[in-house]
Amino acid sequence: MTAPTTPAPSLFGASIKRREDPRFITGKGRFTDDVVMPGMTHAAFVRSPHAFAIIRSIDTSRASALPGVRAVFTGEQLAAAGVNGLPAGWLLPDIKVPYRPVLSVGHARHVGEAVAVVIADSAAVARDAAELVDVDYEPLVAVADTATALSHPTQIHDIAPDNRCFHWSIGDAAPVDAAFASAPHVVRQRFVNNRLAAMAMEPRASLASYDVAGDELTLYVTSQNPHVHRLIMGAFVLGLAEHRFRVIAPDVGGGFGSKIFIYPEEVVVAWAAKKIGRPVKWTATRSESFLTDAQGRDHVSEAEMALSNDGKVLALRVKTIANVGSGLSLFAPAVPTYLYATLLSGAYAIPAIHCEVDAVFTNTTPVDAYRGAGRPEACYLIERMMDLSAKHLGMSPVDIRRLNFIPAHAFPYQTPVALCYDSGNYEPALDMALTKADYASLLQRQAEGRANGRYIGIGFSTYIEACSIAPSQVVGALGSQAGLYESAHVRVHPTGSVTVYTGSHSHGQGHETTFAQIVADQLGIPMDAVDIVHGDTGKVQFGMGTYGSRSGALGGTSIYMSLQKIKDKAKKIAAHLLEAAEADIEFEGGKFYVRGAPDRAKQFADVTLAAYLGHNLPSGLEPGLEATSFFDPSNFTFPFGTHIAVVEIERSTGHVTLLNYIAVDDVGNVINPMIVDGMVHGGIAQGVAQALWESVHFAPDGQPLNASLMEYAVPRADQLIKYNTGRTVTPSPVNPLGVKGAGETGTIASTPAIANAVMDALSPFGVSHIDMPLTPSKLWTAMNGSTGGL
Amino acid sequence: MYPASFSYSSPTSLDDALALLAEHGEDAKLLAGGHSLLPLMKLRFAQPRYLVDLRRIANLSGIERSAGELKIGAMSTYAALAASDLVRTLVPMLADAAAQIGDPQVRNRGTIGGSLAHADPAADLPTVMLAADAQMAVVGRRGTRVIPAQAFFVGMLTTSLAPDEVLTEIRIPLADAREGSAYDKCRHPASRFALVGVAASIRLAADGTVLHARIAVGGMGPMAVRVAGAEAALKGHAPTAEVRHAAAALVAAAVDPQEDLQGTVAYKRNLAQVYAERALASAVHRAGG
Structure with a gap:
């Protein structure tokens, strides 16, 4: 084996230029909308122009008659076909969780809510046809203001009197009241924390295709957490087995939180692809982003x-x-x-x-x-x-x-x-x-x-x-319906290069660089020998994704843990090859050597090759060199x-x-x-x-x-x-x-x-x-x- | 972002363009850069059946000085206006305005003729045209006519162009040495259009008093307007800070702003006052005052 002539410098803490940037700045990224499939069709959504309205009827006949239209679906049709509503992933005591269908059933409750979908051979025809769907609305008095929603005469959901979703408190009121009762100074202020729109550069998009032969549904989607998408859409909304449902979040152009959630459009696209037997794509317009991407604060x-x-x-x-x-x-x-x-x-x-x-x-x-x-x-x-x-x-x-x-x-x-x-x-x-x-x-x-x-x-x-x-136990006790650990699988190849499968998802964070820095630093190999794979449930073990500034601390630590397992096993092999005791083996700069005798050494790639040749391994040690870790912080x-x-x-x-x-x-x-x-x-x-x-x-x-x-x-x-x-x-x-x-x-x-x-x-x-x-x-x-x- | 279906052609002569306009009448729209029209079409607020692109017609762009006028081809881009030495020296307020429109991409595609014919109430160039006393050269199948700026803009997004006419050239009378002009605007924080834009052209007499003034304001009403009262308040006076302030107050009184997310009526009137004072100060300075 040829060994690297110079040991890699310490990469943890170095301002390495982002490896992903050349493809982004030369327009070679691969975003969901870039993916094109044979026979692909396009979805366009009919959206409520009213903030609150009863949907009296929907007439899809004019839209269906337009040449190039494959199908038109309404909320009632999806519900009848067994598509469930979107679930809430965090529950609190006495919380009111209204049924949230992916297409309106009975009422539309905000401007832009998806009421029906048209699927056609081109995006332009789909849009034309969407304008031909006749929805008979009975507008109702809407509630828009945060401060007065509790006392508004309109009740938006039958299950939520006073429009209250939940009442919740934290801390102990008694010592607070006591402190106020005797405090020499009290300062009071009312604050409005204004509502914000997330505004990622890449609007939300999804593309689904169904492979009849393999009975597998594949969904490309702008997601910060593709496994979460797969779990929730598969288990709770569409009733699909996870091993037959692959979710891919390829290059994603920004999320800021807004791409964590499961949205109606991607559910409809996934369901419709199987239903009509054609790939279905939808990409939001900026107007749709403003109306439908989850917003913040308020x-x-x-x-x-x-x-x-x-x-x-x-x-x-x-x-x-x-x-x-x-x-x-x-x-x-x-x-x-x-x-x-x-x-x-x-x-x-x-x-x-x-x-x-x-x-x-x-x-x-x-x-x-x-x-x-x-x-x-x-x-x-x-x-x-x-x-x-x-x-x-x-x-x-x-x-x-x-x-x-x-x-x-x-x-x-x-x-x-x-x-x-x-x-x-x-x-x-x-x-x-x-x-x-x-x-x-x-x-x-x-x-x-x-x-x-x-x-x-x-x-x-x-x-x-x-x-x-x-910490998963903590958030579980507080109402989260998911754990919040992270995972990493590190696969060392026979010649010493490394592929990392991370449950984190990069949508701008630069994981392909920072995670490779961790690996290169730990193994003493060049960053070029390290690939970071993320965003594909078909490749990556279960992962929780990226939000809440968690990728370095959780995703990075998972990688680090797997690297320790790799090093431990490699050390056993190196000790065997060097005919030394494992306790006497040092690993530094990509080289295993016997303590006190640095010339008795094996390069990392020598050891990895030995791990895969399997000709000469310590007794009882399995061949191969890979490790999986799930890190759950304290x-x-x-x-x-x-x-x-x-x-x-x-x-x-x-x-x-x-x-x-x-x-x-x-x-x-x-x-x-x-x-x-x-x-x-x-x-x-x-x-x-x-x-x-x-x-x-x-x-x-x-x-x-x-x-x-x-x-x-x-x-x-x-x-x-x-x-x-x-x-x-x-x-x-x-x-x-x-x-x-x-x-x-x-x-x-x-x-x-x-x-x-x-x-x-x-x-x-x-x-x-x-x-x-x-x-x-x-x-x-x-x-x-x-x-x-x- | 898919516009309704439409047909497109890019004729190479003005005659061909006029023939297409005559053929399609109200169903046709001229494309002169497209940075206002195409977004409206993508939102389906505008659904023309036929687009006639002027970009391949020779001699519709270019900036030249001739016989007391600056002649600007209608297809001249904002970037060309902003970079033109002729515009910068002879009609500096036009260079001021053009350099502040949108972003580099917009300035490289958007054209003066497109902007003027669109007549957005918050656009910059209509205001400048009023203060420049520009003449609009218009060609139709019935022949050529010249429309003064004040008669060209007739309302919100509306001009006196007939549907079968093409704006081909903008002619701006040249200033003399003692004339100065300036345009200043308060930009909308998102669109960068003018919350208020004020264009001022001031000509000074040998004694330093104002020989004549043209002041126009845009962004605060259905269309840009000249403010005759403010012009009269300057005429014959030395344009001191006090005089300029008084003239600007008349600009603020002339506008008709609406309260919206960008501010109250009082605030917007104040903006008109402030930006009128700024434009006047620059114009007077450039006039040698």
């Missing part, structure tokens, strides 16, 4: 904070109304509960917290996990409350945070809201951020600006989040950090300009700093956008008001600046890699940093709070409200 909260005279937080009380939309999307119940209220302690030692949540149905697009999922809502609330409290007490926003930080010696720290933070060290991140911001000069610049009619604001967010979701991981935003508000227009943005994050050990920076940058962009620009609006009658990229303001490069980033490193103790998660920190941290900065800028005008998005009109109006107008 809370209305009343928060109260009790404080001592010196600024210690004594208790926090929160009442939240969370809008889940027209029906329950897959993980919707978890988001405003266990992913939200459990984070209300933030980075602070708060002795008593109580939070009540009412989840409400409305005639709007369903709401589910969107980047951060609950944690941004918690972080926004607590970080805004810290600022409002500081202002109330006349304290610096820095001092009140430092005073209330959970001290470094207090970890593991049990919060009053279920979570136990395993590790943390918050002050170094704050200090680094203050240094990077040059805070003293900033304050001076701010003071000088105010004297000259320039309104500069400095906003802090000393955030924490819980990610790498999650806890979440808890990234934290300090973000500082510096903004200026133009007095004449209310326009906000970002002057500086400092992000110091602690995501534990970092596999690829460049990729983490990219995640942080993108996350900040999304979080800034929530604070300043993005917001999904519905009219009181449930009609969407800005369901288009001509109206809905996603951030553009020219609105953002070069971020000043830094990291502290507090390795996570709950996985052997010491990694946490970096995918959501930016989104979670940046929204309150910006909101706090804007409010700081407005403080000369006596304004303490404005709900997001902080549009120029709102800011201008606030500035003029206190000065009597221009």
Whole structure:
């Protein structure tokens, strides 16, 4: 065997350029819509133009008569054929789970709900025919507003009085009430956490084909978790055996949570392919994405904070109304509960917290996990409350945070809201951020600006989040209908190259690079000798997929565990070949050698070949070299950090300009700093956008008001600046890699940093709070409200 | 994103294009870049049966100076306008506007004629045309006519072009040395169209007072409009900050904004005031004031 002449440098921690990028930037990615099959047909959906309506009748005759149309199906037909409704994947006590058919039955409950489907030989004919489906609607009075849904006279679902999906609480009310009763200071604020649209670059798409000979259904789908798709669609919706149902999520162009869930369209496509005996494809238009992709946030909260005279937080009380939309999307119940209220302690030692949540149905697009999922809502609330409290007490926003930080010696720290933070060290991140911001000069610049009619604001967010979701037993006890471990199968080939089958799914995260770094680093082989396979239930053992910043900590650790098994077995073989005791074998730089005699060595590839030749193995050892691991963590991981935003508000227009943005994050050990920076940058962009620009609006009658990229303001490069980033490193103790998660920190941290900065800028005008998005009109109006107008 | 079925042709002569328009009447639409029309067709808000693409017709694009006018072929792209030295020196407000439209892809495909004939109330170029006192050269089967900008725009998405006519050229009277123009806009955060756009052209007398002014505002009503009152407020006065402020206030009073997600009526009027002041200040500066 030829051995590598130089040992591979340490790749864990190196900024390796992403191996997947050449195919993406040269247009050679293979996305669902790129897949073309012989005899393929196209689906187009007929969608409700009403937010709430009775469907009196559906006449498909004109559509069916159009040349090129293969079939038209309605919800009643699918139900009669045994297609079940979409299930809820997280259950809470007394939760109301309405029947959610994939095509409307009886009622349509939001604008854009799929009412019928047309399947035709071309996408254009399918669209033409969809316009010929005559649906007789009886419009009903719709519920759109989160805050008033509970008292609205319209009841959307028979099983849910007051439109209440569930009432849930966490924490102990008695000590909270006691603390408020005796607290010298109480700060109160109502917050609206605005609804967001996920807006992946690649819209949702699906393509199904049925192989009669093999009795196998194959579904290509834009999924963050193809095995979850297969399990739920197969077992609960369509009644298909998993070994005859293959789900492939090929290249996927962004998800941000919105591609976790099982959607009506992919169920219809999968069912119809078998029904009509032809492949069926559907790709969402951007308009359909706006109407049907699960959206995020949408809370209305009343928060109260009790404080001592010196600024210690004594208790926090929160009442939240969370809008889940027209029906329950897959993980919707978890988001405003266990992913939200459990984070209300933030980075602070708060002795008593109580939070009540009412989840409400409305005639709007369903709401589910969107980047951060609950944690941004918690972080926004607590970080805004810290600022409002500081202002109330006349304290610096820095001092009140430092005073209330959970001290470094207090970890593991049990919060009053279920979570136990395993590790943390918050002050170094704050200090680094203050240094990077040059805070003293900033304050001076701010003071000088105010004297000259320039309104500069400095906003802090000393955030924490819980990610790498999650211990299966814990989430099972809390209502999850799935485990949340992850899996990896590592197959070493005879000549020493490696294929990794991971249950994680990359839809932008760069796993093909970072996971290969872990393998190359552990085995001392070049990254080129490592392939990462993901996203195909026909190739990969069961896996839970990617969301909740879990791939590094869970998917990566699973790979690491399998690599240890590989190394253990390879060491036995190497010891046998070197005629040495296994305990005396060292493995370093891709070479097995006898301790103290580095020349008595076997290269990794020599050992792998021996493993597969099987001619000369230790007695009783099986040939071959591969290993499977399932990693179930003992806890979440808890990234934290300090973000500082510096903004200026133009007095004449209310326009906000970002002057500086400092992000110091602690995501534990970092596999690829460049990729983490990219995640942080993108996350900040999304979080800034929530604070300043993005917001999904519905009219009181449930009609969407800005369901288009001509109206809905996603951030553009020219609105953002070069971020000043830094990291502290507090390795996570709950996985052997010491990694946490970096995918959501930016989104979670940046929204309150910006909101706090804007409010700081407005403080000369006596304004303490404005709900997001902080549009120029709102800011201008606030500035003029206190000065009597221009 | 599949438009309703339509036929397409790309004639190589204006005569052929006019013949197609005559043949298909109201069922036909001209394609002049397509960055407004095609999205509407994909959403099926517009369903023309016949598209006549002007891109292969010779002599419909190009920018040249002749006899006191700048002549701009209707198929000139925004990118060509923004990059043209003639436009930048002779009609700077047009370069200001063209450089801010959409993104590079849009600017490389979208054309001045397409924009003007579409007459989007939030588009930039109609506003500039009003302040430039441009003349629209229009060709139909009955012959050629020239329509002043103020008569060209007649309402929301509506011009005085007949269905069988083609806008072929835009003629802008040249400024003299003491004339300056500018366009400034507040962009919609998503579409980047004008929440408000103000174009101002100012000519100064030797003593520094305003000899004449043309001010137009778009984005805050069904179509862009000239603001005669603001023009009159400048005429004969030295264009000081106070005078400009007073003129801008008349612009703000003339607009008819609607409250929407982008702001209240009061806020939008304020935007008109602010951007009018900015456009006026730049125009005066460029006029040597």
